[in-house]
Structures are given as C-alpha cells and as structure tokens.
Amino acid sequence: xxxxxxxxxxxxxxxxxxxxxxxxxxxxxxxxxxxxxxxxxxxxxxxxxxxxxxxxxxxxxxxxxxxxxxxxxxxxxxxxxxxxxxxxxxxxxxxxxxxxxxxxxxxxxxxxxxxxxxxxxxxxxxxxxxxxxxxxxxxxxxxxxxxxxxxxxxxxxxxxxxxxxxxxxxxxxxxxxxxxxxxxxxxxxxxxxxxxxxxxxxxxxxxxxxxxxxxxxxxxxxxxxxxxxxxxxxxx
Amino acid sequence: xxxxxxxxxxxxxxxxxxxxxxxxxxxxxxxxxxxxxxxxxxxxxxxxxxxxxxxxxxxxxxxxxxxxxxxxxxxxxxxxxxxxxxxxxxxxxxxxxxxxxxxxxxxxxxxxxxxxxxxxxxxxxxxxxxxxxxxxxxxxxxxxxxxxxxxxxxxxxxxxxxxxxxxxxxxxxxxxxxxxxxxxxxxxxxxxxxxxxxxxxxxxxxxxxxxxxxxx
Amino acid sequence: xxxxxxxxxxxxxxxxxxxxxxxxxxxxxxxxxxxxxxxxxxxxxxxxxxxxxxxxxxxxxxxxxxxxxxxxxxxxxxxxxxxxxxxxxxxxxxxxxxxxxxxxxxxxxxxxxxxxxxxxxxxxxxxxxxxxxxxxxxxxxxxxxxxxxxxxxxxxxxxxxxxxxxxxxxxxxxxxxxxxxxxxxxxxxxxxxxxxxxxxxxxxxxxxxxxxxxxxxx
Numbered sequence: 001x002x003x004x005x006x007x008x009x010x011x012x013x014x015x016x017x018x019x020x021x022x023x024x025x026x027x028x029x030x031x032x033x034x035x036x037x038x039x040x041x042x043x044x045x046x047x048x049x050x051x052x053x054x055x056x057x058x059x060x061x062x063x064x065x066x067x068x069x070x071x072x073x074x075x076x077x078x079x080x081x082x083x084x085x086x087x088x089x090x091x092x093x094x095x096x097x098x099x100x101x102x103x104x105x106x107x108x109x110x111x112x113x114x115x116x117x118x119x120x121x122x123x124x125x126x127x128x129x130x131x132x133x134x135x136x137x138x139x140x141x142x143x144x145x146x147x148x149x150x151x152x153x154x155x156x157x158x159x160x161x162x163x164x165x166x167x168x169x170x171x172x173x174x175x176x177x178x179x180x181x182x183x184x185x186x187x188x189x190x191x192x193x194x195x196x197x198x199x200x201x202x203x204x205x206x207x208x209x210x211x212x213x214x215x216x217x218x219x220x221x222x223x224x225x226x227x228x229x230x231x232x233x234x235x236x
Numbered sequence: 237x238x239x240x241x242x243x244x245x246x247x248x249x250x251x252x253x254x255x256x257x258x259x260x261x262x263x264x265x266x267x268x269x270x271x272x273x274x275x276x277x278x279x280x281x282x283x284x285x286x287x288x289x290x291x292x293x294x295x296x297x298x299x300x301x302x303x304x305x306x307x308x309x310x311x312x313x314x315x316x317x318x319x320x321x322x323x324x325x326x327x328x329x330x331x332x333x334x335x336x337x338x339x340x341x342x343x344x345x346x347x348x349x350x351x352x353x354x355x356x357x358x359x360x361x362x363x364x365x366x367x368x369x370x371x372x373x374x375x376x377x378x379x380x381x382x383x384x385x386x387x388x389x390x391x392x393x394x395x396x397x398x399x400x401x402x403x404x405x406x407x408x409x410x411x412x413x414x415x416x417x418x419x420x421x422x423x424x425x426x427x428x429x430x431x432x433x434x435x436x437x438x439x440x441x442x443x444x445x446x447x448x449x450x451x452x
Numbered sequence: 453x454x455x456x457x458x459x460x461x462x463x464x465x466x467x468x469x470x471x472x473x474x475x476x477x478x479x480x481x482x483x484x485x486x487x488x489x490x491x492x493x494x495x496x497x498x499x500x501x502x503x504x505x506x507x508x509x510x511x512x513x514x515x516x517x518x519x520x521x522x523x524x525x526x527x528x529x530x531x532x533x534x535x536x537x538x539x540x541x542x543x544x545x546x547x548x549x550x551x552x553x554x555x556x557x558x559x560x561x562x563x564x565x566x567x568x569x570x571x572x573x574x575x576x577x578x579x580x581x582x583x584x585x586x587x588x589x590x591x592x593x594x595x596x597x598x599x600x601x602x603x604x605x606x607x608x609x610x611x612x613x614x615x616x617x618x619x620x621x622x623x624x625x626x627x628x629x630x631x632x633x634x635x636x637x638x639x640x641x642x643x644x645x646x647x648x649x650x651x652x653x654x655x656x657x658x659x660x661x662x663x664x665x666x667x668x669x670x
Contacts, residue, residue, distance in 0.1 A: 135604075162621040162651070331526065332522060344459070413621065
C-alpha cells in the first residue's frame with residue numbers, strides 16, 4: 001500500500017487570496033454599482049452571493065462524488081483525503097446556502113423556509129453529507145472508513161436528482177432557476193466575479209483540508225517500525 | 237525471485253497487517269508444503285489469529301503477498317476461499333438456529349448436498365443435540381459445531397484458531413483425530429494453539445510469533 | 453440467493469416475537485401522532501398517510517438494525533462470505549427478507565390508521581402496491597446502511613442519520629400516493645407518484661446490490 005504524498009507549496013494560499021480579491025470586487029459592484037432589480041428591489045442583491053454559493057456547493061459535492069468513484073476503483077488514499085476535504089467544504093457551502101435561502105425567502109415570500117426544490121434538495125444533501133462525516137468519525141480503520149464513505153457518498157449523490165424532481169412535483173409553484181442567461185447584462189459582472197471568488201476560495205480550502213487529511217492518513221497508514229529502517233541505525 | 241516449488245500449499249511473503257496504530261503482523265514470511273501440519277505458537281496478542289485471518293482472506297494484508305494453493309489471497313480471493321476453511325474464535329454460528337439448521341445454511345450456500353450433514357453431526361458428537369438451538373449450547377459444543385462446519389467445506393487448507401479451546405478431554409482427542417484425518421486426505425493444516433506439548437506430536441513444523449514477528 | 457433468502461426467513465420466523473414488538477411500537481407511534489394534532493378528525497384524516505409512513509419509517513430502523521444482529525453476534529456473515537458466497541446474493545436475500553417484513557408491517561399498520569384517523573379506502577389493491585413499493589424503497593438502502601452501522605459503536609444513532617435524508621423522495625412519493633388513495637384522486641396523479649417510487653426502487657436496488665460487497669468485505 002502506498003502512502004499518500006504530503007504536498008507543500010503555496011498554491012492553495014494564492015487561491016484563497018485570489019478568491020478574496022474576486023469576492024471583494026464582485027460584492028462591491030453588486031452592492032454599490034449595479035442597479036436595484038425592478039421587481040424584487042434591494043433584496044435581490046443577495047443573489048450575488050447566493051447563486052455563486054449554490055453553483056459551488058453543487059460543484060464541491062460533485063467533486064466528492066468523483067473522488068468516491070475513483071477511490072472505489074483505485075483504492076488510493078489520496079482520493080480519500082480529497083473526499084474528506086470536499087465533503088467538509090461542501091457541507092459548509094450547503095449550510096451557508098440554506099441560511100442565505102432563508103434570508104432571501106423571509107422578505108420575498110414572508111416565511112423563513114420555503115419548500116423550493118433547490119433549497120429543499122440542498123437541505124437534504126446537507127443532512128446526507130453530515131451523516132457521512134458522522135460515519136467517518138465512528139470508524140477507526142482507515143481502509144474501512146475510506147471505503148464506506150465512498151459507498152455512502154455515491155449513494156447520497158445518486159439521490160440528488162431524485163430529491164430535486166420529487167420536491168418539484170410535490171410543490172410546483174416556483175420561479176425559474178437563476179443563471180446568467182435569465183439575468184440582464186448589468187448583473188453579469190458581480191455574479192461572475194463572485195462565482196469565481198467562491199470557486200477559488202473553495203478550491204483553496206479543499207486543498208488545505210486535503211493536506212490535513214493526508215497528514216493524518218500518513219500517521220494512520222505508516223509502515224511497521226522494522227520496515228522504516230533499523231532502529232539501532234536511527235539511534236546512531 | 238526463484239521459482240516457487242509447486243508443492244507449497246501456503247506461501248507468505250513479507251506480510252504486515254495493522255489494527256489501528258498497532259502492527260499485529262510485521263514482515264512475516266514462511267512457506268508450508270502441501271499435506272503437512274504447521275503449528276503456530278505465541279502468546280496472546282502475538283498475531284496468531286491475525287495471521288490465520290489473513291490466510292483465510294477474512295482480512296487483507298496491508299503489505300506483502302499471500303498465496304494459497306498458488307492463488308493470490310487478494311487478487312484471487314474467490315479461489316482461495318474455495319480451498320480454505322477457517323475455525324475462528326468467532327464461531328460463525330447463528331444463535332437462533334439449531335445445530336442442524338446452521339449446517340444446512342452452510343451446505344446451501346456452498347451449493348453442496350445436505351446428505352452428509354447428519355453423518356458429520358454424529359462425527360463431532362452432536363447427533364443427539366442436532367435439533368437444539370445453538371443459543372442453548374456450551375462453548376465446547378459450539379466449538380464442535382464449528383468443526384462440523386469445516387468438515388462440510390472439505391477444504392484443501394485448514395486454518396484452525398485455537399482448536400482445543402473450551403473442549404473437554406474427549407474433544408481434545410477428537411481434534412487430534414481430525415487434524416490427522418485432514419492430513420491423510422492430503423489437506424494442509426495450520427493451527428494456532430497454546431497446547432504446545434500435545435500439538436508438537438501432531439505437527440510437522442512449527443512457527444513462533446512474538447509481537448507480530450516470526451521469532452522461531 | 454435462494455439459500456440466503458431461506459436463511460433470512462428462517463431467522464425472521466425465529467424472532468417473530470420481535471416483529472410483534474415492532475408492530476406494537478409502530479401502532480403506539482400512530483397513536484402518539486394523533487396527540488400531536490389534537491382531536492381534530494378532519495386534520496387527522498388529512499395527515500393520516502404521512503403518519504402511517506412516519507410510523508413505518510421509525511419501525512424500519514428497528515427491524516433493519518435487528519436483521520444484522522444475528523449476523524454480527526458471532527460474525528456469521530463473515531463465515532458465509534468465506535465459504536465463499538457471492539455478497540450480492542447475500543444482499544438480495546437480506547434486502548428481500550427485510551422488504552417482506554416491512555411490507556407486512558405496513559399492511560398491519562393500515563387497520564390501526566383506519567381506526568385512529570378514520571382514513572379508510574376501498575382501493576385496497578392500490579394501497580397494497582404503494583406499501584410494497586414504499587417498503588422496497590426503505591429496505592434497499594436500509595439494508596446496506598444497516599450492514600455498515602451494525603459494525604460500528606454508535607449504531608442506533610448512525611442508521612437513521614444516514615438513512616432518513618436518503619429516503620426523502622421515497623417517503624414523499626409514498627405519502628402522496630397513499631394520501632391520494634385515501635382522500636381521492638380527482639386528477640389521477642397517484643400513478644406518477646408510484647412511477648417515481650418504482651424508479652427510486654430500481655435505482656437503489658441495483659446500486660446497493662453492486663456496492664454491498666465493498667461494505668461487508670474488508
């Protein structure tokens with residue numbers, strides 16, 4: 001069995017810096033330069049963080065799913081570290097997404113929670129992935145933990161479209177998906193800038209978190225003492 | 237690497253296995269010729285059970301290579317499983333089934349005939365209790381039933397983890413007889429035990445484990 | 453697979469007292485749900501389908517976990533795998549047995565629902581199909597997750613934590629379809645909910661069968 005490599009290097013920190021710059025620029029334009037939206041007014045400005053968070057949350061979960069599939073076939077612990085990182089960052093983004101959705105729903109529809117298919121799917125996904133994080137805490141054997149979280153991730157991810165369509169049928173009275181094509185050009189820049197900002201932040205966090213997971217895995221998977229070299233030699 | 241003699245039933249090369257942060261087996265290597273009996277000795281926690289479980293493919297080695305009957309224990313697991321049977325300290329029995337029903341389950345999963353079951357139950361001395369639930373059995377009777385399970389499997393390589401544990405003196409003789417019978421049929425037997433004097437007479441070779449390493 | 457199924461049914465028959473206890477648990481939870489709503493006959497009738505499925509869902513965590521008790525106390529499952537047996541056959545044997553048990557439990561809870569909530573229906577055949585489909589949706593991922601959680605310390609917490617978010621679509625479709633059967637279905641929507649349930653079942657019965665080997669084998 002090969003130990004996952006521990007990488008050092010400043011790439012993730014550059015990612016974080018770039019993400020913060022993008023977010024500042026996008027948020028500044030979104031909050032102070034872009035005009036207020038005709039129907040929804042100032043409230044609509046939450047879209048500049050909400051939509052980028054949504055895209056990236058889904059992206060993080062999709063990356064977690066990809067890691068799970070690769071681990072299932074390759075059994076390389078590098079992918080387990082990435083899975084752990086992607087799920088944790090994805091859970092954080094999904095949680096933020098639910099909060100933003102509630103904040104947006106209150107002035108718009110007058111209730112904190114609305115059974116919108118996207119918001120509901122996010123909440124279901126949040127709980128599903130929290131369950132996987134809990135499972136990881138209770139399994140000590142790294143091989144078993146990695147395999148089980150791969151399996152659970154694949155099963156949970158397969159649920160996403162089913163949850164989405166079932167909730168949409170169940171509660172079919174909602175506005176269309178927001179994407180740049182349905183938004184007028186004045187809103188482009190802040191949305192795009194923030195989308196890349198969150199993307200860079202997320203990538204940086206996932207990279208750093210995967211390094212931490214790798215370090216832990218390296219101690220868990222370390223070679224037996226005798227294979228590491230002769231003890232007398234080390235003492236000399 | 238030199239050519240492997242065909243008559244080696246079990247080959248273990250550089251096998252290590254971890255439980256959590258502890259190494260239960262560290263760089264273990266040995267070979268067992270076919271139709272011979274190997275005794276594995278060592279204190280509690282020396283790695284005997286782990287070694288037998290690796291050979292039975294119940295757990296994977298973290299490092300190293302295991303071949304049973306020429307088949308790789310990781311890549312050709314099915315083939316290894318068809319040839320091995322493990323008497324584990326988990327007895328693999330269903331408590332809420334009777335002795336006979338437990339063997340029927342095994343025979344059905346092996347797609348083997350159920351005809352031999354009653355004979356085997358008599359052989360291990362459980363004919364009278366065949367229709368009692370395992371939950372009413374003593375430790376020694378469970379051990380006998382586990383032996384019956386192995387007889388049903390007709391393995392080429394028999395892995396016995398403390399076969400004498402919990403048995404009465406008559407049971408001791410029974411185990412001796414089984415090991416001899418397995419060897420006469422051409423099967424290879426590896427067994428871990430603390431009954432050193434008794435077993436030395438049965439075994440062709442022996443292996444001593446200490447802290448997961450082979451020391452003799 | 454026949455061998456595995458026969459073993460499961462025999463084990464379930466031996467623990468039939470357990471089934472009775474779970475039924476009483478389910479019936480008791482149906483009784484408690486009505487206290488949450490209050491003595492409002494109309495509301496109770498409206499929510500009856502939801503209560504029935506929640507009762508079944510809560511009971512299922514008990515039966516699913518129990519179905520692995522016999523496998524784990526002496527590691528009998530490992531014993532079968534080493535024979536060798538195909539893990540897929542073992543999975544389908546157990547999942548089918550769990551499905552039969554949950555379906556039976558669902559049937560048994562219907563009269564309780566009818567009596568407590570005045571939620572009768574004459575479309576018994578359709579109700580039976582819905583319960584069978586919904587129970588299948590619970591038992592396929594439930595069997596897989598129970599196999600995992602039966603091997604860890606916090607099994608009682610972990611199984612519902614993993615299972616509940618996953619079966620949201622199955623629960624939703626079952627409740628909707630049952631509700632339409634009880635309250636009337638003027639727009640003929642129940643067929644599409646049953647189709648959704650069937651699709652959920654199909655996906656998870658195949659996916660979990662494929663992945664079970666990875667869960668029970670080391």
